[in-house]
Amino acid sequence: xxxxxxxxxxxxxxxxxGMEIFSPEEFTAEQKQIAxxxxxxxxxxxxxxxxxxxxxxxxFVVEKMRQCADLGLFLAEVPEEYGGxxxxxTTNMLMIEKVAPAASFNMAFSGHTGIGILPMVYYGTPDQxxxxxxxxxxxxxxxxxxxxxxDCGSDPLSSRTTAVLSDDGRHYILNGxxxxxxxxxxxxxxxxxxxxxxxxxxxxxxxxxxxxxxxxAEEKKMGLKGxxxxxxxxxNVRVPVENLLGEAGKGHKIAFNVLNVGRLKVATSTLGMAKxxxxxxxxxxxxRKQFGKPIGTFGAIQEKLADMVAAIYAxxxxxxxxxxxxxSRLATLERDGDDYYERYQRAIEEYAAECAIAKVFCSExxxxxxxxxxxxxxxxxYISEYAVERYYRDSRIQRIFEGTNEINxxxxxxxxxxxxxNNGSTLWELVRKxxxxxxxxxxxxxxxxxxxxxxxxxxxxxxTVLGAAAPAKxxxxxxxxxxxxxxxxxxxxSAVLRAxxxxxxxxxxxxxxxxAVVTVLxxxxxxxxxxxxxxxxAYALKGxxxxxxxKRVATLTxxxxxxxxxxxxxxxxxxxxxxxxxx
Amino acid sequence: MKIxxxxxxxxxMESRFKPDGSGTWFEEADLAFRMNEYDEYAVEQAVxxxxxxxNEPEVTVLSIxxxxxxxxxxxxxxxxxxxxxxIQDPAPQGKDPWQIASIITQFAQGEGxxxxxxxxxxxxxxxxxxxxxxxxxxxxxxxxxxxxxxxxDGVITAKRELEGGIKGIAKLRLPAVVTCQLGLNxxxxxxxxxxxxxxxxxxxxxxxxxxxxxxxxxxTARFYPPARKGGGIVLEGDVxxxxxxxxxxxxxxxxxxx
Ligand SMILES: Cc1cc2nc3c(=O)[nH]c(=O)nc-3n(C[C@H](O)[C@H](O)[C@H](O)COP(=O)(O)OP(=O)(O)OC[C@H]3O[C@@H](n4cnc5c(N)ncnc54)[C@H](O)[C@@H]3O)c2cc1C
Ligand SMILES: Cc1cc2nc3c(=O)[nH]c(=O)nc-3n(C[C@H](O)[C@H](O)[C@H](O)COP(=O)(O)OP(=O)(O)OC[C@H]3O[C@@H](n4cnc5c(N)ncnc54)[C@H](O)[C@@H]3O)c2cc1C
Numbered sequence: 001x002x003x004x005x006x007x008x009x010x011x012x013x014x015x016x017x018g019m020e021i022f023s024p025e026e027f028t029a030e031q032k033q034i035a036x037x038x039x040x041x042x043x044x045x046x047x048x049x050x051x052x053x054x055x056x057x058x059x060f061v062v063e064k065m066r067q068c069a070d071l072g073l074f075l076a077e078v079p080e081e082y083g084g085x086x087x088x089x090t091t092n093m094l095m096i097e098k099v100a101p102a103a104s105f106n107m108a109f110s111g112h113t114g115i116g117i118l119p120m121v122y123y124g125t126p127d128q129x130x131x132x133x134x135x136x137x138x139x140x141x142x143x144x145x146x147x148x149x150x151d152c153g154s155d156p157l158s159s160r161t162t163a164v165l166s167d168d169g170r171h172y173i174l175n176g177x178x179x180x181x182x183x184x185x186x187x188x189x190x191x192x193x194x195x196x197x198x199x200x201x202x203x204x205x206x207x208x209x210x211x212x213x214x215x216x217a218e219e220k221k222m223g224l225k226g227x228x229x230x231x232x233x234x235x236n237v238r239v240p241v242e243n244l245l246g247e248a249g250k251g252h253k254i255a256f257n258v259l260n261v262g263r264l265k266v267a268t269s270t271l272g273m274a275k276x277x278x279x280x281x282x283x284x285x286x287x288r289k290q291f292g293k294p295i296g297t298f299g300a301i302q303e304k305l306a307d308m309v310a311a312i313y314a315x316x317x318x319x320x321x322x323x324x325x326x327x328s329r330l331a332t333l334e335r336d337g338d339d340y341y342e343r344y345q346r347a348i349e350e351y352a353a354e355c356a357i358a359k360v361f362c363s364e365x366x367x368x369x370x371x372x373x374x375x376x377x378x379x380x381x382y383i384s385e386y387a388v389e390r391y392y393r394d395s396r397i398q399r400i401f402e403g404t405n406e407i408n409x410x411x412x413x414x415x416x417x418x419x420x421x422n423n424g425s426t427l428w429e430l431v432r433k434x435x436x437x438x439x440x441x442x443x444x445x446x447x448x449x450x451x452x453x454x455x456x457x458x459x460x461x462x463x464t465v466l467g468a469a470a471p472a473k474x475x476x477x478x479x480x481x482x483x484x485x486x487x488x489x490x491x492x493x494s495a496v497l498r499a500x501x502x503x504x505x506x507x508x509x510x511x512x513x514x515x516a517v518v519t520v521l522x523x524x525x526x527x528x529x530x531x532x533x534x535x536x537x538a539y540a541l542k543g544x545x546x547x548x549x550x551k552r553v554a555t556l557t558x559x560x561x562x563x564x565x566x567x568x569x570x571x572x573x574x575x576x577x578x579x580x581x582x583x
Numbered sequence: 584m585k586i587x588x589x590x591x592x593x594x595x596m597e598s599r600f601k602p603d604g605s606g607t608w609f610e611e612a613d614l615a616f617r618m619n620e621y622d623e624y625a626v627e628q629a630v631x632x633x634x635x636x637x638n639e640p641e642v643t644v645l646s647i648x649x650x651x652x653x654x655x656x657x658x659x660x661x662x663x664x665x666x667x668x669x670i671q672d673p674a675p676q677g678k679d680p681w682q683i684a685s686i687i688t689q690f691a692q693g694e695g696x697x698x699x700x701x702x703x704x705x706x707x708x709x710x711x712x713x714x715x716x717x718x719x720x721x722x723x724x725x726x727x728x729x730x731x732x733x734x735x736d737g738v739i740t741a742k743r744e745l746e747g748g749i750k751g752i753a754k755l756r757l758p759a760v761v762t763c764q765l766g767l768n769x770x771x772x773x774x775x776x777x778x779x780x781x782x783x784x785x786x787x788x789x790x791x792x793x794x795x796x797x798x799x800x801x802x803t804a805r806f807y808p809p810a811r812k813g814g815g816i817v818l819e820g821d822v823x824x825x826x827x828x829x830x831x832x833x834x835x836x837x838x839x840x841x
Contacts, residue, residue, distance in 0.1 A: 029654045030778055033661060036617070037772045072775030085779055507612035577599055582613075 005328050008350040009416045012459060012486060013430055016452050016493050017443035022090060022324025023498040024316060025505075031091050037071060038098040046102045053104050053226035054390070056218065058186050061108050061226065062142065069139025074113050077121060082133045089261070089323040089330070093268040097319075100272025103394035104226030111182040111227075112136070114265055116143025118258045119191045119203060122341045123246035128205060132189055144187035146178040146206075146232055147255055153179075154407050156255055157201055161194035161234060171238040172196070172204060178232040184215045185228035192234065193251050200249035204239045212237040223393030257345045259403060260352050263359035264322055266402045270366035270395070271315045277366075277391035278308050279580035281373035284388075286576050288378070295376070296576045304372040305575050306568035310520040311365040313583050317494040318361055322354045353415045356408040357490050360483070363398040363405065370395040409483035410476060413466075416486070417473070427463075431470075434463035447503055447515070451496045451522050457556040458489050458529050465533050468549055469540035478539050484532035492525040513574055513583055516567035523561040530557035584640035584757075587696040588629045588664060589687055589717075590622035592648055592655040593707045600808075607803040608676045609707075618655040621702025623770040624763040628732050629700045630663035631768065635734065641665050643694070647686060648675045653786065660781035661773030667786035670794060679801040680708075684716030689794040691721060698739075699760040703728050714762035724755040727762040 006014060027035070045064055046053070052060050068074060076092040078084025099106045117136050120128060120143075135141040152158045161176025174194050181190070190206045206213060216231030246254050282305060285296030295301050329347040333340065348355075373388045374381035381388050399405045420427035434440070440460040444452030462485050472478045499514040506514060533553045537546055575581065594600070594614040603610040618626075626644065633640045644659035646652040647670040656667040670686060672678070678686075691699065699718075704711035711727070718725030730750065731742025739755045744764050755761075773781075818828050834840045 029657045030782060032654060033658055033773060033778045034775055036658070037775065037778065040772055070774070071772055072777075075775055085775055087775075510613055 005325075005332075009353050009419055011490060011493060012416070012462065013426060015440075015442050015444075016455050016497065017445075019493075019497055021317075021321045021494060021497045021501065022327065023501055024094075024320050025498075025502045027090070027094065031088075031094060034087070034091055035094045035098055038073060038095045041067070041071060041073070042098055042102060046099075046105050050102060050104075050226075050387075050390070053102065056226060056228070058228060061105065062186050064105065065108055065112065065142060066139040068109065069137065073109075074117070074137045074139060076113065077118060078133065078137045079121060079129075082129055082137065084137060089264070089326045090320060093264065093319055093323045096265055096268045097272035097275070100269040101276030103269070103273055103391075104224045106269055106272075107182050107224055107227035108142070108186075110265055110269065111145065112143050112187075114262055115145035115258050116183065116187070116189075116191070118261075119145065119245060119254050120205070122257060122345065123203070123254050124205075125242075127242065128245065132205065136189065141188035142183055142186055144181055144183040144190045145258070146181045146184075146190050146192045148179045148181070150177055150179045150231075154404055156193065157252060159193055159195055159201060161192070162198050163194040163196045163202065163204065163239070165196070165241070166238065169241065171240055172244065174204065174206070174234040174237040174239055176234050178234070180219065180229050181232050183228055184230045184232060185218065190232065191245060191254075192232070193255060194234075196248055201251040201255075202248050203245040203251045203254045205243040205245055206234075206237065206239055210237050210239065222396060223390070224397060225393075253345075257349070260348050260355045261326070262402050263355040263408065264319065264326070266398055267315070267322075267355075267358035267362035268319050270362045270398050271312070271319050273391060273395060273398075274308075274312050274315060274362075274366045274369040275581045277370045277373040277388055277395075278312060278575070280386070280388050280391070281305070281308065281376045282575045282581075283579040284380075285376055286579065296572070301376055302572035303568055304376060306516075306520060306571040307524070308369045308372055309571045309575050309581060309583060310517050310524065311369055312581050313517050314491045314495050314521055314525075315362040315365045317498045318358050318491055321494045321498075322351060322358045325351050325354060353412050353486075354490070356403070356411045356415075357487050359402060360399075360405045360408045360412075361487050361491050363395075366395050366398060406476075406480070409480050412486055413473075413479050413482040428467075431463045431467035434460045435467050444500075446500065448496050448500045448518055451492075451518050452500075454522055454526060454559065455489065455493050455496060458485075458492070458526065461529075461533060461553060461556045462486070462489060464552065465536050465549065468545065469536050472540035475539060478536055481532045481536035481539065485529055485536065488525045488529040488532065492521055492529075495521045509574075510583075512570060516570040517583060519561060519563055519567040520571065523559050523564055526557050526559040530554070533557065584636065584698065585694065585696045586629050586632065586640050586642045587687075587691055587694070587699045588622070588625050588642060588644045588659060589699065589701045589713070590626065590644055590646050590655050590659055591619040591702070591705045592616045592646060592652045593619045593705055596706055602806045602808070607806050609806060616651055616654070618658050619702050619705045619707075621704060621706070621763055621765060622655075623702075624765065624767040625700035625702050626659045626662050626664065627768045627770040628729075628761075628763060629698075630771075632698075632732075632734055633663065643668055643696075645670065645687065645690060647672050647683060647791065649673050656786055657778075657781055658773055660784045660786075661778040662771055663777070664784075666784055669786055669788050670791050671788055672791035675791075676708075678795075679799040680710045680712035680716060681800045682795060682797050684713050684720060685797040686791060686794045687713070687717050688720040689796060690789070691717070697757045697759075699723070699758075701760065701762045703762045703764045711762070714760055718760035721758070721760070724757075724759040725761070726753045726755055726759070728764045729761050729767050730764050732761065732763075732767060 075085040076087045080086055099109050136143050147156050163172040163174050166173055188208050192204050192206045195201050212235040214233045219229045285301050286294050288295045333343050370392045374392050377386055377388050380386050440456040442452045442456040469478050499518050503511050503514050537549050594616055598614050600609040629642050633642050642664040643666050644656055644664040645668040646656050653669055660667055701714035715725055726741040728744045729741050730744045733740040737757050741753045743751045745751050818825050
């Protein structure tokens with residue numbers, strides 16, 4: 001697989017033909033087993049107790065967290081020398097997907113195993129790991145991550161929390177307020193960011209028992225009601241100098257590096273939630289009768305179900321494609337050496353844009369899915385007794401944390417352009433070719449050759465529009481539209497690659513569904529691309545140039561989508577048949 | 584002590600089943616498979632016994648079927664069994680319980696097991712015959728439908744579930760076969776570390792042809808969905824009217840009032 005392992009962002013510039021992706025059909029027996037253990041645990045211990053969790057019975061949450069630890073569910077990213085398993089990202093994502101439908105519990109779980117533990121794994125000294133990692137991975141202690149402040153969210157480097165070295169040089173004295181901190185009601189160890197002398201942004205390991213450290217009242221939230229979210233107040237908290245995490249003044253590395261995989265994890269969580277909400281909707285559509293028939297037989301509902309299935313298929317494909325990219329890259333690293341985690345970070349950072357794409361795309365697919373799931377439930381979808389009501393509320397925040405979708409969108413083209421500036425000008429060369437009208441060919445053959453040809457046209461168009469709009473790139477609106485084009489290409493290409501890779505081994509009925517889902521996604525994502533490209537042109541161009549380019553956009557994104565209706569019926573019928581997502 | 588646990592992989596029982604082309608089994612494509620639930624209790628009991636005896640016994644887990652059954656074997660290994668035996672058979676559903684039992688017996692004879700655990704029955708076929716047939720073929724003592732298990736000094740004390748919810752106690756001397764009922768114990772979840780460790784455990788692969796010596800004595804005639812029951816009728820109207828309607832139906836459509 002490493003032979004043609006693409007660098008970050010390269011998918012935009014290369015032919016779809018020959019690209020390797022990891023798809024969920026390839027899970028090994030061990031990966032499936034890990035998924036089964038996680039899922040069985042959730043089914044028996046957590047899902048039946050959602051109400052208790054939503055009522056903020058944090059004692060219960062901690063009890064279930066300890067059981068997770070007993071099963072080894074916290075070990076995925078813990079180094080082997082500390083009893084961990086260092087599992088592949090694909091496996092890790094599979095676990096998160098299974099936890100995700102209990103979204104509040106997932107906050108505790110992912111907050112602890114992700115942003116809670118990882119800063120220490122990546123940057124902790126052997127002494128810090130010795131003191132804390134065992135306690136965290138065994139669930140004896142719960143971890144939390146405190147970056148956000150009341151006046152500092154998307155711009156974490158504007159932190160006002162300060163750290164000053166004590167006169168005897170043995171402590172840093174922290175002062176400030178942190179905002180919206182997950183797990184704080186029951187966490188024992190907090191990674192707190194603060195500026196040394198108000199200048200050098202740094203991270204500190206703060207135990208809850210330290211004098212002057214206090215946890216505020218629970219926020220009253222729209223969703224994730226069973227998750228703890230509070231302020232932290234640091235009032236002359238004396239943190240031993242041994243608890244400075246990483247180097248002084250290098251806190252930004254810690255803050256940002258956990259975010260890359262963190263974004264993929266949010267994408268994965270939204271995937272798991274989407275599957276959960278969809279199962280509710282699909283089974284409700286077969287049970288609920290109006291006008292003498294199950295509502296699932298009405299075209300209006302079938303269309304929703306089909307669009308939801310296609311959205312979930314695309315999300316799933318994106319999540320595991322990105323996870324697979326990370327795994328392939330990480331697999332090339334030499335495990336030995338003190339600088340392992342530094343190289344590890346660089347390997348992950350290579351795909352920072354892909355992680356951001358996954359976060360934005362999947363969280364927005366989830367919003368569509370929960371919205372339609374409520375709609376399918378009619379008035380009952382608005383009533384708390386029905387699970388979709390919770391999914392609807394729990395969904396909304398996913399577009400906000402781990403970098404708002406605006407911040408992530410802007411990151412996507414920014415990173416791409418930065419790369420192009422750094423490593424020669426392949427991008428701009430291709431832009432010039434595309435602008436000159438050199439048609440992009442694809443070597444793709446077989447079942448999905450037509451879909452691949454559409455993708456090739458979108459890529460050519462992307463380059464053309466990017467070239468034309470680049471002078472206006474200081475406008476965020478332009479960059480957001482560029483991001484939307486990129487996201488549409490990535491999602492569509494992933495879905496087509498996966499369908500192409502798996503169709504031969506699929507059953508006849510599954511093959512039919514794969515063709516159907518590709519038909520729906522080519523249509524849907526070409527349209528989304530078209531809308532973004534049009535918007536981008538309108539923002540950036542005028543006169544003849546605008547009119548000419550819009551014509552090209554219209555021509556190259558045109559998608560006849562014959563058979564779209566039949567394709568949607570097939571997807572909807574299959575989903576109703578099994579009562580859940582099962583592509 | 585040498586222990587054998589027999590496990591079967593069955594489809595997720597929440598699946599929708601459709602008859603396959605032959606009309607004697609269900610279509611297996613696109614179904615998710617998992618370990619037969621009864622067999623999970625068998626695995627758990629075997630592993631508990633191993634732990635009780637200071638880990639001395641060696642526990643082998645056997646499954647007959649296509650490659651996918653390795654997943655069930657690996658689960659058992661992750662739960663604590665020591666080695667696996669995959670009897671490779673692309674189409675085990677075509678074999679009757681007699682053949683399945685004789686295959687297991689063939690394998691067991693060469694191995695010298697003292698104790699064999701099986702599930703009481705499989706969730707898909709539900710014949711409940713394999714365990715007892717194996718016991719008969721090997722000449723082992725046998726107790727079925729265990730809801731309690733204790734072992735001391737070569738003697739098993741088995742609590743059995745009898746008809747009508749009555750329980751019975753049986754004592755068996757080794758060698759023996761026991762078949763396990765739901766609720767016998769609480770099967771453990773395979774932990775992640777154990778799942779990863781199980782990767783290193785040996786799984787023998789034996790073509791079924793090497794062990795199959797018997798002809799079938801029973802065959803499946805047809806696999807079909809149960810006839811659809813007619814929908815219910817909701818009667819409406821005031822009480823007097825309802826009584827009349829009901830009376831009419833009972834008279835015309837049933838033999839109750841004739
Ligand atoms: C339930 C919950 C749990 C959380 N858990 C944690 C946690 O455990 N630890 C932690 O540290 N934080 C946590 N957070 C905080 C979360 O990460 C922040 O809310 C998020 O980063 C956004 O910051 P903000 O709320 O200050 O919004 P702001 O940064 O004020 O953003 C407001 C709006 O402005 C936009 N915006 C801001 N800057 C720009 C820009 N440069 N260009 C374009 N648009 C911009 C944003 O996209 C957004 O739409 C949590 C939040 C919630 C609600
Ligand atoms: C807060 C609240 C206040 C309310 N107040 C009142 C009130 O004061 N008085 C009152 O009488 N009612 C009230 N209602 C009920 C409300 O009007 C109904 O919920 C609404 O009419 C939808 O009906 P339903 O919930 O049964 O959904 P259903 O009719 O079951 O619809 C479920 C889904 O199926 C779709 N569907 C149904 N039939 C078809 C079809 N033929 N073709 C295509 N799609 C179809 C619907 O569009 C929907 O997506 C209230 C409901 C709520 C939640």
